[in-house]
Amino acid sequence: MLTIILGIPSIILPGTNFNTAVHGQEPLEPVKLVTVVWAPHFFSFLAQEKGFFEKNHVDVQIKIIPDYTQAIKSYEDGDFDGIFEVYSDAITQQSNGIDTKVVYNTDSSDTGDVLVGKLNNLTEVRGKTVSVEGINSYSHFFLIRALQSVGLGEDDIQLINLPATNVSSALDKSEISAGYTYEPYTQDALKKGYKIIFKAGNIPGTISDVIAFHSDFVSKRPEAVKAILLSFAEAQKYYNDNKDESIRIMSALTGVSKQEIEEGLHASHVLNLRDNYFQSMKNSNQSSSLYNSGQYIGKFLLERGQIGEYPPLDSIIEPRFVTDIFKTNPDLAQIPSANSSEEKSSGAGNGSN
Amino acid sequence: MKIKRKLIIVVLPVVIVSILSISAIALNNFYTSIKKETIEKLELTGDNIVDKISRVMFERVGDIKFFSNSNVLSDPNVSVKEKVNFLRSAERVYKTYASMSIYDKDGIKIGDTRSLYIGLNESQKPFFKHAIIGQTYYDSIPVLSQSLSQYVIHFSAPIYTSGGNISGVVVARFPISKLNDIFRNFPAPGTANSSTLRLDLVANNGLVIYSNHDRKSMLRDNLSNLKIFKVMTNNSLPDNGNRTGAPIAIESTGRYGESLFAGFSQGHGYLDYKGSGWYLILSESTKDVYAGFQNTIYEFILVAGIILTIAVVLILVFSNRLIITPISRLRDVALLFSEGSYDIPLPKHSGDEIGDLSNALDIMRTRVTETNMHLNELVDKKTKQLTDIIRVL
Numbered sequence: 001m002l003t004i005i006l007g008i009p010s011i012i013l014p015g016t017n018f019n020t021a022v023h024g025q026e027p028l029e030p031v032k033l034v035t036v037v038w039a040p041h042f043f044s045f046l047a048q049e050k051g052f053f054e055k056n057h058v059d060v061q062i063k064i065i066p067d068y069t070q071a072i073k074s075y076e077d078g079d080f081d082g083i084f085e086v087y088s089d090a091i092t093q094q095s096n097g098i099d100t101k102v103v104y105n106t107d108s109s110d111t112g113d114v115l116v117g118k119l120n121n122l123t124e125v126r127g128k129t130v131s132v133e134g135i136n137s138y139s140h141f142f143l144i145r146a147l148q149s150v151g152l153g154e155d156d157i158q159l160i161n162l163p164a165t166n167v168s169s170a171l172d173k174s175e176i177s178a179g180y181t182y183e184p185y186t187q188d189a190l191k192k193g194y195k196i197i198f199k200a201g202n203i204p205g206t207i208s209d210v211i212a213f214h215s216d217f218v219s220k221r222p223e224a225v226k227a228i229l230l231s232f233a234e235a236q237k238y239y240n241d242n243k244d245e246s247i248r249i250m251s252a253l254t255g256v257s258k259q260e261i262e263e264g265l266h267a268s269h270v271l272n273l274r275d276n277y278f279q280s281m282k283n284s285n286q287s288s289s290l291y292n293s294g295q296y297i298g299k300f301l302l303e304r305g306q307i308g309e310y311p312p313l314d315s316i317i318e319p320r321f322v323t324d325i326f327k328t329n330p331d332l333a334q335i336p337s338a339n340s341s342e343e344k345s346s347g348a349g350n351g352s353n
Numbered sequence: 354m355k356i357k358r359k360l361i362i363v364v365l366p367v368v369i370v371s372i373l374s375i376s377a378i379a380l381n382n383f384y385t386s387i388k389k390e391t392i393e394k395l396e397l398t399g400d401n402i403v404d405k406i407s408r409v410m411f412e413r414v415g416d417i418k419f420f421s422n423s424n425v426l427s428d429p430n431v432s433v434k435e436k437v438n439f440l441r442s443a444e445r446v447y448k449t450y451a452s453m454s455i456y457d458k459d460g461i462k463i464g465d466t467r468s469l470y471i472g473l474n475e476s477q478k479p480f481f482k483h484a485i486i487g488q489t490y491y492d493s494i495p496v497l498s499q500s501l502s503q504y505v506i507h508f509s510a511p512i513y514t515s516g517g518n519i520s521g522v523v524v525a526r527f528p529i530s531k532l533n534d535i536f537r538n539f540p541a542p543g544t545a546n547s548s549t550l551r552l553d554l555v556a557n558n559g560l561v562i563y564s565n566h567d568r569k570s571m572l573r574d575n576l577s578n579l580k581i582f583k584v585m586t587n588n589s590l591p592d593n594g595n596r597t598g599a600p601i602a603i604e605s606t607g608r609y610g611e612s613l614f615a616g617f618s619q620g621h622g623y624l625d626y627k628g629s630g631w632y633l634i635l636s637e638s639t640k641d642v643y644a645g646f647q648n649t650i651y652e653f654i655l656v657a658g659i660i661l662t663i664a665v666v667l668i669l670v671f672s673n674r675l676i677i678t679p680i681s682r683l684r685d686v687a688l689l690f691s692e693g694s695y696d697i698p699l700p701k702h703s704g705d706e707i708g709d710l711s712n713a714l715d716i717m718r719t720r721v722t723e724t725n726m727h728l729n730e731l732v733d734k735k736t737k738q739l740t741d742i743i744r745v746l
Contacts, residue, residue, distance in 0.1 A: 076568060077568050077569050078568070095530075095533065096530050096533050097533045097536065097537060097540065097541070097565070098568075099540065134502065135451070135452070135467055135469065135500065135501045135502065135503070136451055136452075136467075136501070136503075140467075154441070154466070154467065154468055155434055155437060155438060155441075155468060157468055158468050158469075158471055159467055159468040159469050160469065160470070161469070161500070161501070161502050302448050303444060303445045303448055304444065304450075304451060304452075305444070305447075305448060305449045305450045305451045305527070305528050305531060306451065306528065306530070308531060308533060308534035308537070309534075
């Protein structure tokens with residue numbers, strides 16, 4: 001009790017936070033973002049270089065951690081406020097107590113995520129060893145969906161856990177007959193003569209990358225989140241208008257070659273603000289809707305003991321920033337959608353959720 | 354020194370001491386009450402969590418026992434592929450296991466729901482060594498699964514043939530992240546909708562299995578040096594048939610400063626699950642616990658100050674009215690007496706000592722007046738006698 005009484009002076013000014021800027025402005029701490037080597041995420045570096053973040057009054061620090069698992073862990077440990085990650089990981093995080101909000105869909109993989117191997121087609125994997133990057137992870141989910149698409153099942157193959165970076169060398173050593181990998185590592189395998197036997201684009205929406213933030217951060221600094229997304233969308237627009245310069249900048253800042261960035265961008269359906277507004281953040285049955293893909297991803301994870309309940313997608317997906325930016329920035333909203341046919345079929349003009 | 358000052362010097366300390374004494378007693382009672390209430394809340398929460406953990410683990414033990422005695426797994430005429438598909442169906446229903454495997458009696462993995470490492474010899478793994486001799490086994494400390502690259506608890510049991518012989522082993526891998534289903538109601542302090550409660554589930558060697566406030570510590574940090582852990586491990590003798598050992602509450606310094614800790618031993622588990630030797634540690638920083646108490650102290654100080662001020666004002670007003678003013682009047686009258694004026698009657702007072710003094714002075718005044726009158730009469734009489742004598746002469 002004495003401690004309590006003696007402690008009175010220390011709490012004499014409750015609620016005083018000297019780290020908070022005065023006059024109602026945003027706190028000045030930079031927003032920490034983490035990404036892996038994935039070209040559609042590099043627009044954030046372009047936004048940094050072209051001063052879009054600064055223009056929108058947000059200080060952002062972006063770090064590349066090449067090892068995806070390590071990047072995820074760092075985010076989950078609280079080392080970063082936000083992350084560029086695969087959508088299914090945001091769902092897993094939510095279930096595992098890392099309250100996360102998905103605020104933007106950066107891209108939907110086409111040839112960015114693939115199964116490469118010595119085979120001619122996917123049906124030939126029956127009875128053979130196939131690798132994924134993380135059992136019960138998104139890559140495993142991708143493989144299962146790929147197998148199902150050609151009438152095979154989990155029991156038709158032997159599975160091993162292997163980092164995507166090692167697939168090419170494992171194929172060389174005949175440890176696997178096929179394996180999951182992504183750009184730029186796909187190119188390593190292709191250069192050695194291996195073939196793409198299945199690509200994510202065959203089952204749209206299975207592998208989507210998103211920008212996600214800790215829910216707490218979204219609650220405390222919504223203006224910063226909005227500013228980051230606005231800057232990201234502006235960077236995407238800038239890229240459309242100045243491709244060569246943009247790729248040169250992204251290459252210089254990330255250390256990834258211009259060719260690899262170009263290949264990486266072609267390997268995915270890069271989604272802009274309009275795509276997000278009309279498709280990703282819209283609750284529909286379209287394959288491009290995060291609500292739709294979230295349901296079958298959630299079922300997969302749930303049945304494999306990775307999450308504890310069907311994912312509360314309304315809590316995970318936070319469309320208000322996209323909606324807000326879309327409605328207040330007509331110049332960005334007018335950039336044509338990459339998937340205009342879906343826009344029409346999903347009822348353009350109804351707005352997102 | 355004036356009476357007013359003397360009164361203040363005497364009365365004020367008495368009032369202050371009285372107020373402080375009463376405040377101290379009241380605050381101490383309040384402090385004890387808050388502490389007791391918090392400990393009771395921690396004990397209730399802890400008991401519930403430990404019970405829930407034991408029930409979840411019991412269900413897993415039940416699952417593996419069910420597979421152990423399953424006709425499908427024990428039937429030699431059912432192919433391994435069909436057995437694995439049976440386990441896959443079970444996985445989809447239970448929604449709890451990361452994978453399940455079947456081993457032959459030599460410890461070779463012959464089937465796996467994830468098709469992982471078929472043919473791998475795991476005969477030296479504890480889950481196999483215990484199950485193959487007829488025991489139902491579960492890890493007391495989570496293990497990094499070689500096949501899954503994920504921390505899991507293995508549940509294993511023998512597969513019996515219809516003749517009662519052991520033909521192999523069935524293993525189910527329970528991801529440790531599933532424990533979050535139990536703890537989801539206790540988000541990390543400082544996050545949205547969170548409480549101030551910190552929660553750590555630790556193995557019997559002190560290894561952190563789950564933490565709601567420090568994810569980095571999970572399956573890495575060891576809390577065996579924590580005072581509450583030492584006290585628990587020294588006192589966690591099984592009690593009389595209760596599922597859990599008696600909770601222990603102490604106030605101690607932890608990584609978040611002075612905190613109130615409550616520790617729970619898992620004890621005997623629940624039914625067929627006999628416990629894993631785990632401990633649950635709940636803690637709340639005393640700053641959070643007693644935040645209301647500190648506000649109460651502020652209020653006490655404020656109220657005591659007001660009472661003290663009122664008391665001083667009342668003392669001054671009443672002493673002035675009842676003592677100082679009457680004495681001053683008596684003093685004035687006494688001064689008039691000294692000048693020979695005895696005509697002014699003394700004011701009437703209540704029956705206190707000042708009244709008595711006033712009455713006595715009034716009696717004195719009356720008697721002095723009477724004496725004076727008598728003396729005057731005598732003087733007049735003598736003067737007249739002298740005048741008469743002179744006139745005769």
